[in-house]
Amino acid sequence: MTTLETASAPATTTTPALACRGLRKRYGDVVAVQDVGFAIAPGQAYGLLGPNGAGKTTTISMLVGLLRPDSGTVLVGGTDLAADPTRAKAKIGYVPQEIALYPELTGRENLRFFGRLFGLPRRRLAARIDEVLDLIGLTDRADTKLGTYSGGMKRRINIGAALLHRPEVLILDEPTVGVDPQSRKAILDGVERLVGEGMALLYTSHYMEEIERVCERAAIIDHGRIIADGTRRELVSLVGTADKVELVLDGDVETAFAKLRAVEGVVEAARTGASSVRLIAEGGRYLLPALITAVEGSATVTATQVIEPDLEATFLHLTGSTLRD
Amino acid sequence: MLRALWTVSALELRTRLRDGTAIVIAVIVPVTLATLFGLALGGDDPPLKxxxxxxxxxxxxxxxxxxxxxxxxxxxxxxxxxxxxxxxxxxxxxxxxxxxxxxxxxxxxxxxxxxxxxxxxxxxxxxxxxxxxxxxxxxxxxxxxxxxxxxxxxxxxxxxxxxxxxxxxxxxxxNGAAGPAIGLADDPLAGGKIDLSVYYGSGMAALFAFFVVGASFRGLLTERKLGTLDRIRAAPVAAWVPVAGKAAVGFALAVAGALLNWGASVLIFGSTWGDPAAVTVVLVAHVLAAAAITMLVTSRVRTDAQADGAIMIVSFVAAFFGGSLVPVYNLPGPLQAVALLTPNGWTSKALTELAGSGAGLAAVALPVGVLCAIALTAGGLAVLGFRKGLLL
The missing domain is CATH 3.40.1710 (abc type-2 transporter like fold)
Structure with a gap:
């Protein structure tokens, strides 16, 4: 595991909203999850990244009590999920990956049903449903059947059903799959607001930019194990600090390419077309003037692009680019 | 926990009533079929004139x-x-x-x-x-x-x-060979004399009880596919709540359906099923057994489509061999013995006893006991099956 010791949960005296340790689950000979552990403080957003089949859903199923781990512990707000599942589950808001709602009921009826399961008294529940409908922007469609909703609206009700009881920790399993940009923005805005209000968040997604936007910390899980865990900066540093620099040249490209390879700081160079080259360079963004100067006399630089290392690069670096499932 | 149970049951009841399947399966179809069977194959024996x-x-x-x-x-x-x-x-x-x-x-x-x-x-x-x-x-x-x-x-x-x-x-x-002495001895049918409208009314009630309770358990698999079952299980409710919530509604609908079949039989054919208390106990025991068997079937299949097929097969096999479709006394001897391996057979036996003799609850203690034993056994096996899939 490429765990960064410096990237452990921030020092805090408060009880983690969600903590798991040594989680393990196997199906026959296949170990789906092994030694998974992390902690999320109140008001902290934590991302869980992994390719398909990496163990994300199995981990989440154990965290919300749908699956009993072979070993390991889950503490929700300090309550052991195995010892007191009812109390622990009452602190969790779980939003499954699929739209897990009743299409023949209205949005309000769906919210009422799930709110009652969390034991909310009738009057308080009615008021809370109105608040949640307002939060997810569906007040005007609350009394129409879910079957008539768009995909984005269903996604928002799907999230709203997990918010009624004001959970201490919200677990979102790929909440923006298949939604339009407007709904996606609304969902992310809402999630950020909730985190800002002190709710802990566990967020899984295949969209790296969502994790980068919402989560201050993230773990990368593959083959059932957490292989990296830290803040965005810490995770990105795992693939080094080299930038990718792409140049388009006009003139004697061959000679210019040889000169560019010789510039100090350039660790890798490749021709990507008749007039284009790609360089991997430490601090590439600061090296641009030197690169332009180096080709003078042979060619002129007509276009440049600098790509800094990001979470996606880290993810692909750690999990490989081989297709899964 | 009772509130959660009520919440699940209320939704199930509402869904079943709203889509109309409960009324169709529990009342309309069995009453119609029982009436058609009764009219076509007998109903009351015509008065001997x-x-x-x-x-x-x-x-x-x-x-x-x-x-x-x-x-x-x-x-x-x-x-x-x-x-x-x-x-x-x-x-x-x-x-x-x-x-x-x-x-x-x-x-x-x-x-x-x-x-x-x-x-x-x-x-x-x-x-x-x-x-x-x-x-x-x-x-x-x-x-x-x-x-x-x-x-x-x-x-x-x-x-x-x-x-x-x-x-x-x-x-x-x-020396006693003087003249004719006309005697007309009572010669009841083997298995007890019973009005055919009672036979088909109770037979249809027994058959459709399987479908009514089966639909509720099948609903568990539909909810699993929909994802709502996991969502309920992720809520602070006991693992048995979704199963029990649906079972309670299926049971209540099936009992209501059987009682309405009885009422329809009385209204349409003027038939008498026997002591009301004893008939009610027999019908309730039958629905219990049917519920446990369909729960067992549901616990052993993976999809709602598989559940549909399995419940239909089990229901019709039990109905045929148990005398819900063909009177047991019309079956060959070995098949009459097989009837007692089905809840329908015991239900038919009990109702025949009640309708034919005017006996009370004591007369059907054995069939009711057997039906309860079937319910306990199948229910126990079902719970073990559910633990592996739908509960944990």
């Missing part, structure tokens, strides 16, 4: 004795009317016109011939339009034949023993 022509060309003691016996027979009182007719031809005309359903013709010299130990022939005139009257006339003549045979035999024996002819009659009569 037969007018039998009586042609006495003999004028002797034997026909007079037969008439006396028929008129005095309690079993035939109010059912069979004898109409004296002067000739065989007249009887034929009356028969053709439908005024009588059958006729018995004693030929001239009949009594004398029997008295001489020579036997005699009695004619029966019948028409296909009045089968019951024909059966009655034939039954009377069969009885007469037996008496005639006995008397002929006795007379011959006495003559062969050397008794003088003028003393034969006195000797035979003194």
């Amino acid at each position: 037969a007018t039998v022509g009586f042609v006495d060309l003999d004028g002797g003691e034997f026909p007079a004795s037969v008439r006396r016996e028929v008129m005095a027979a309690k079993e035939l009182k109010g059912s069979v009317t004898l109409r004296d007719l002067p000739s065989r031809e007249q009887a034929g005309r009356e028969l053709e016109s439908g005024a009588i359903g059958s006729a018995i013709v004693f030929p001239a010299g009949f009594s004398e011939s029997v008295g001489a130990g020579k036997g005699g022939d009695v004619a029966v005139l019948k028409t296909p339009e009045s089968p019951l009257a024909g059966v009655v006339a034939s039954a009377i003549v069969d009885r007469i034949s037996a008496v005639v045979d006995a008397r002929t035999l006795a007379v011959r024996a006495v003559l062969r023993a050397g008794v003088p002819g003028d003393q034969v009659k006195e000797l035979v009569e003194r």
